[in-house]
Amino acid sequence: MIKIILVEDHVVVRNGIKLLLDSSGEFEIINEAKDGLELLTILSDSTKPDIVISDINMPKMDGIQLTKELGEKYPNIHVILLSMLNTADQVIDAFSKGAKGYLVKNVGYQELIFAIKHIAKGGKYVSEELSLLMMNHLATCTNTGNNKKIDHLGLDLTERELEVLQLISDGYTNMEISDNLFLSKRTVEGHRQNLINKLKVRNSAELIKFAAQHNLIQ
Template sequence: MNEIRILLAEDHLVVRNGIKLLLNSQSDLNVVADVNSGKEALEILNSGLEVDVVITDLGMHNIDGLQLIQEVSDRYPKLKVIVLTMLDCEQHVIKAFEYGAKGYLVKNVGSDELIFSIRHVSKGGRYLCEDLTMSFIQSGIERLKGKNFDIEPIELDLTSRELEVLELLGEGYTNLEISKKLFLSKRTVEGHRQNLIDKTKSKNTPALIKFAVLNGLIH
C-alpha cells in the first residue's frame, strides 16, 4: 500500500500531537509536517514539501481553515483536504465542501473512522462523518414534519471563530468561560459576541441564540 503523506494543521498542541501519534501508528500514513495555523500550512506547501492530504481545523489564527481550503484548492488542486473540527453546524459543512474540502469530521470521531476517511479521500472519494450524516438526516426529517427551521437559513458570512463562540454561547457558557476554552482574551470573546449580534441583527444574546437555533446555526 502506498504511503499517504499528511500535513496536519491544528492550533492546539496536545490535540495535534495526539492526532499525529495516532496517524503515524499506521504503516500507510505519515504526518510529514504539523503546524498550528493556516499560514504555516501554506508556507510548508509553498516550500515544495510533497503532501497528499491536508487535515485542518477551522478555528485557527492568521489564516483559518476555510481560507486554507480555498487557497489549497486554488494553488494545489490535486491535494485532498479533510476538515477535523468541533464545529458541527450545517453552514460550515456546506462552505467547506463548496470551497473544495473532500472530507469533514467532528473531533469526537473515533480513530477507526478518522483513519478510514483519510484512506477513502486519498483514493478520490468524499467523506462526511457518521455523526453529522445522521444529524443532517434527522434535521431533514424534522423539516418535513414541519417541526423545525421555519425560517430559511441565510448567508451571514460568519467566521470560524465566531461560530465556535456562538456554539459555546448556545451551551450556556459565559464570556470568561469561553475565553478559557478557546484560549482567547475575554475582550476578544466579547468582540466576537458583539459581531454575532450585529451580523444577525439581534437585540441581545438571548435573541442571538434564538436566531441561531431557528436558522440551524446551532442545535
C-alpha cells in the same frame, strides 16, 4: 504511504492525531503547521502532501479559508477538516469550498483511518455522527421546496436495506445499527455499501440526501 500535513494550533491535539496516524503504519506525517498561513509558507518550498488535515477554528487563517486557498493553488491536495462544533451550514460551506472530508474531533480511530484512505483514493467523507444533522437540514430544505411523492424508482432495495437506510438517516453508527438489528458490524457495512452502489452516490452524506429527496426515509 499516504503523505499528510497536520494543521492545528493546539500542540497537544496535533500530537495526539500524529500519534494515532503513526501507529497505523500507513501514513507519513511529512510536516506540521499551527495555522493556514504557516501551511501555505511550508507548501511554497517543500514536498506536497496527498492530504492536509486541518482544524477549522484557527487564528490568522481558519480551515474554511485555507481549504479555498488550497483548492486554487494546489488542487491535487485533498483537505480533511476537523471541528468540535458543527452546523449543517458549516459542513455545506466546507464542501462548497473544496473540502473532501469533514470529521468531528472525537471521531473513532477506525473511522479516521477509513476516511483518510477513502479520501486519498478520490472519495469524500462526512463523519457518521454528522449524518443526523445533515438529514435534518436536507429534510427541512426538501419540505420547503417541491416535495413530490415518488416510488422507489425500481432500485430493488430489500426490506433490510431500507431499515438500514432509515437508521443511517437517524444518525446511528454502524455499531449502533448492528445492535439494533442484531446483525454483525460487517453485515451492516455491507448493507451500507450496497445502498451506496444501488443509489449511485459516493458517501453517507449523499446517501441521506438522495433518500430524503426521494422519500425513501421518514
